[in-house]
Amino acid sequence: MIQRRTFLTAAGILLAASSSGRAKPAPRLAAIDWAMMETAIALGHMPVAGAELIRYRADVEQPVIPQDVVDLGLRGSPNFELLQLVRPDLILSSPYYTQYRARLEGIAPVLSLTFFVPGEPPLPRAFAALADMGHEIGDTAAAARVAEAADAALDAAAARLAPFRDRPVALIDIGDARHMRMFGFDSLFGSTLERLGLTNARSQPTAFGFMAPVPLESLADMPDARVVVIGPPPLAARRALARSVLWRALPPVTQNRVHALPGLNPFGAIPTVLRFAAELERALTSGPTTIA
Amino acid sequence: MTRTLTLLPALGAAVLLWLLAAHALAGWHWPALPFRPEAMTLDQIRLAFGLMPRGAIALVAGAMLGLSGAILQVVLRNPVADPTTLGIQSGAQLALVLGTVIAPGLMEYGRWPVAVTGAAAASLLVMAIGARRAFAPVTMVIAGMLVGMTASAIATAVTLSQGEYLLSLVIWNGGSLVQQDWSGVRALAFVFAAGALAAGLLLRPLRVLSLGAEGARGLGLNVAAVRLLAVTVALVLAAAVSAEVGLVAFVGLAGPAAARAMGASGSGRLMVLSAVAGALLLSLSDGLVLTLAGLGAESFPTGALTGLIGGPLLIALLPRLRGATPPGEERAEASLRRARRPYRLLGAISAAILLAGVVLLVIGRVPGGWAVLDRHSFATFLPMRLPRLIGATAAGAALGMAGAILQRLTANPLASPEVLGVSGGAALGYALAVFFVAVPGTGTLAVGTMTGGIAALAVVAAFAQRRQMPPERILLAGIAVSALASAVLAAIMSVGDTRSFLVLAWLSGSAAMVTPAGAAGLCAVVAAVWAMALGTRRWLGILPLGDGVAGGLGLRTGGARLALVVVAGVAVGGATILVGPLSFVGLMAPHMARRMGLVLPMDHVTGAALIGGGLMLAADFGARMAGFPYELPLGLFASLIGAPWLIGLMMRRAR
Amino acid sequence: MSLFSLTGLTVDVPGRRLLDGLTLDVPKGQLIALIGHNGSGKSTLLKTLARQIAPSGGAIRFDGRPIGAWAARDHARRLAFMPQTTPPADGMTVAELVALGRYPWHGALGRFGPDDARAVDRALAECGVAALAERLVDTLSGGERQRAWLAMMVAQGAETLLLDEPISALDISHAVEVMSLVRDMCHSQRRSALVVLHDVNMAARYADHVIALRRGQVVMQGPPSDLMQPRMLEQIYGLPMQVMLRPDGTPVAVPA
Secondary structure (H helix, E strand, O other), rough: OOOHHHHHHHHHHHHHHHHOOOOOOOOOEOOOHHHHHHHHHHOOOOEOOOOOOHHHHHOOOOOOOOOEEOOOOOOOOHHHHHHHHHOEEEEEEHHHHHHHHHHHOOOEEEEEOOOOOOOOHHHHHHHHHHHHHHHHOOOOHHHHHHHHHHHHHHHHHHHHHHHHHOOOOEEEEEOOOOOOOOOOOHHHHHHHHHHHHEEEOOOOOOOOOOOOOOHHHHHHOOOOOOEEEOEEEEEEEEHHHHHHHHHHHOOOHHOEEEEEEEEEEOOOOOOOOOOOOOHHHHHHOOOOOOOO | OHHHHHHHHHHHHHHHHHHHHHHHHHOOOOOOOOOHHOOOOOOHHHHHHHHHHHHHHHHHHHHHHHHHHHHHHHHHOOOOOOOOOOOOOHHHHHHHHHHHOOHHHOOOOOOOHEEEEEHHHHHHHHHHHHHHHOOOOHHHHHHHHHHHHHHHHHHHHHHHHOOHHHHHHHHHOOOOOOOOOHHHHHHHHHHHHHHHHHHHHHHHHHHHHHOHHHHHHOOOOHHHHHHHHHHHHHHHHHHHHHHHHOOOOOOHHHHHHHHHHHHOOOHHHHHHHHHHHHHHHHHHHHHHHHHHHHHOOOOOOOOHHHHHHHHHHHHHHHEEEEEOOOOOOOOOOOOOOOOOOHHHHHHHHHHHHHHHHHHHEEOOOOOOOOOOOOHHHHHHHHHHHHHHHEEEEEEEEHHHHHHHHHHHHHHHOOHHHHHOOOOHHHHHHHHHHHHHOOOHHHHHHHHHHHHHHHHHHHHHHHHHHHHOOOOOHHHHHHHHHHHHHHHHHHHHHHHHHOHHHHHHHHHOOOOOOOOOHHHHHHHHHHHHHHHHHOOHHHHHHHHHOOHHHHHHHHHHHHHHHHHHHHHHHHHHHHHHHHHHHOOOOOOOOOHHHHHHHOOHHHHHHHHHHHHHHHHHHHHHHHHHHHHOOOOOOOHHHHHHHHHHHHHHHHHOOOO | OOOOEEEEEEEEEEOEEEEEEEEEEEOOOEEEEEOOOEEEEEEEHHHHHOOOOOOOEEEEEEEEHHHHOOHHHHHHHHHHEEEEOOOEEEEOOOHHHHHHOOOHHHHHHHOOOOHHHHHHHHHHHHOOHHHHHOHHHHHHHHHHHHHHHHHHHHOOOEEEEEOOOOOOOOOOHHHHHHHHHHHHHHHHHEEEEEEEEHHHHHHHHHHOEEEEOOOOOOEEEEEHHOOOOOOHHHHHOOOOOEEEEOOOOOOEEEEE
16 A cells, blocks of 8 residues: 555656756646647647647657657547646647636646637647747747747748749648548648748638548649648558549649648647648659659 | 339439539530540540449449348338348448558458448347347347447547548548449449349248248248348348448438338339339439539538438338237346345445445556555545546436336337437537537537437427337337437538537547536436436336236326436436447446346336446446546447447347 | 217228227126127227227217226226236236236325235235235246236226236136136126137136127127027128037037
């Protein structure tokens, strides 16, 4: 019994100590929302705990989350007891999780910022989040510095991407051999695309990129576009596309205008924006690929 | 024969809608046969390799589902049998989800083998359950829906655990008919031809089988072999459609229903007309989807549209089930054991639950191992743990009582809250609140859930009140309401966005959100329901003896049933907010109480409440600990315990 | 006053007329057999009298009042009904089953008082199942089970018993045992019993009065001696019948 009790206290201390290597006592952050987590990371404040890290590490890869960051479980139902044990100074959340806001506020102050608003481009909000969070954690200097650096990086990327302004870009995510998801101006990717001076082939909103899948053949309605495929398509889809008469007849495919990007977090923040810009630049400049 | 002509307007409408879409695409410049892509414009290719195979696959898949439903209805002599109600499509769904997630390598060889395996496993289970009860139609449908619900719940939870990355599964669940070449049509046409041929060969044995198993056996027919063959044919037809285009629900129910409405009576004409009607129905639905998409509306998968017809259709078909259950076939497992001292037994169970509750309050997992809380941690965690434990226990108790009441009310051992439709209605209410209220708070969500549950209950109660309505028919009305609710839910989700995941998360249930007030409220519901059961204990004793006896004793069965359905509905509605719509606790707890020898109405209801509470307490602990720190959905965890138990129970020979 | 008085009673189901304008008076204090061929409407008539089926036309008076006018529990105190197949009494003892017969007296919430307990004891004794009181109903033999159900009807305290083919599933010795019990219940306690029977010889042997139906209409009503005539039997069953006399003088009908 005593042994176990000691153990529990030790575990608490361990968790409490996990990020106290800094000179100035930095606020202990716990992130429920991935965009908030990325914003904190961008500010140089690695949270002590984050939600669904297994999935994040597998699918998003960058920025790298150190192994000592505590995994809080599913975003949809985080482990409140563990969160309590972590003793955060500030919990980073978003309006998606309002249903348990009261519960979170019982543990620590909550900072909830909005990234995605129907019909609005999310990029300005991702920048605003830097400032808001910087203000909240008392590190406005970092916020200004990071925002400036990000702006500069996007400007530079935009300049290098200028030769590609001749054609609109269709940002898609292939679901199966017959369907895809499109990213419009109201998605993080679409919003960044415009910041880079490129035109989105899709003009209607897409519910942040979460819209219902559309048939692949709707690409025929944008014959001039460069197609940028975000994330690797499923194996079965790749095989079926290779045989598909319709896919092979699509102008972007016949004219070699398909480019592939690695998996990115569609609901991320500034780190994802910068990574998307860099990957897009790499994909467009290094030339088309055959994804099928 | 003239009534068959009513098909013509449907055919005309389907063709017209398709031609409209074709015209919008390629005007009058149709490609010439044979199709040579290199000589065609892009729009001609879209017509020849997109729209044409799409029109063809709607016809073929619809015909396959119609034929599959007709075969199942003939062989099971059950007018509401179809690949959806018998759980076949959900079995295929679960197999495909598991395949995609666990062994994507398997999926490389195509979806077919995986889907057929899953469908076969599901239907084998349903048939095995049915065989124990002489394939009684109501039992078959209830068993099928339970197996189906479990399969979809697990599939949902797996999809949820994969975040948004299983786009292909979301697409598949919708059942989209979009095509890009003729390969799908070719494959389905081949299966359809083989299936139709097999059905033709089976026609004469099936006609003999329509005399009933005994009669057919007397004529020298190998009943088991014919049943197995016929069900296999129906299964392969449905699984093939599932694998190729996804979940297209209820066409197999609607096809034969339309065929019967046109006066098809013999097995042969029923099969042919069902296939024709199914083909037209799916074509018409797809034509509507095409037209809507052409008008710039959001893209909406065809399968989700046909799902919407299921609920109303089931309700419309209920009167056909007259006298469908052979007497004595639906009886519960005879419990010849009775507890000699029921109060002592109930006391022992209560003590065990209390003890378990106290233990669970102080132990738990921390990163790296297990721990008993010290005083300080205990003080910190108590406000979080106590409401949760109490809430989960109370929810289990409410479900257990609702199950006991429903099983007594209907004299059907498969009756459970899942089947009553309240859960489905509540889920729909929750989803609507999430989708139509900008930032729904807990209060709004509770109101939405309650309203949905009560609305579903009102529909079911309307059925319960009709004169001469056998109690098991109430269950089917509940199933119809569930089916409608889940179809609307699926339709909402297939158009989905991030809010879908809120709904998905809730669907599998979690006790983490229980507030002290919520837990107290649920306890009040439990107390009220128990008191109401106490007040109606004599009805609960008499109603299982059937209408004849109950009426003879001067019990107004209509009113009594209505009152008990409302009591059960309140209990389920309260519990559903917490644990989600599926848990099987309401099915398990009354059976376990019974097997312990708690037979008299109040012993049974009280025992079911205690056991239900204990089960949910255990499920909550398991859900929190099994995947620490990932908290598994409570309802799902409970049904993972419940489903195998349920299957074992139903496989046991009655008597 | 007659027990039941029917005027123009008609019962329809979609596409078929089960009872066709029945007008008759059913006497009190007797064991009355309802006979007829399959589908003649005898069970339908019994269920209509028991208020299990609503008539489509005509009127029924029970004990001088229209049957619809009786409140449910009042009705049940006067009339008890046993369906053709008694449902499984899952896990119930005989005493518990018989106690259910007191429902019309104490209702959903009333106390199960000493009067109720006495009525149950008397019923158990009268039907000869007192020794089986603690046995589970489902473990009894067919005859014992029928007697237990009869005891429930006795406990109900009703003076009128309606039984739908109570002996169709019993072997001959149990059938005789149950019918003797029913006859005693009528004669010694002045009850009336209306019993659907399909065995014409059992009807002749036990009934005081016989009502015969054919295609939803009454073909005869009167004492068993009127029934046991070859011409009458042929009219009822549509089959030539022969009536033979046993040594003790009682008639037995067999198909000719």
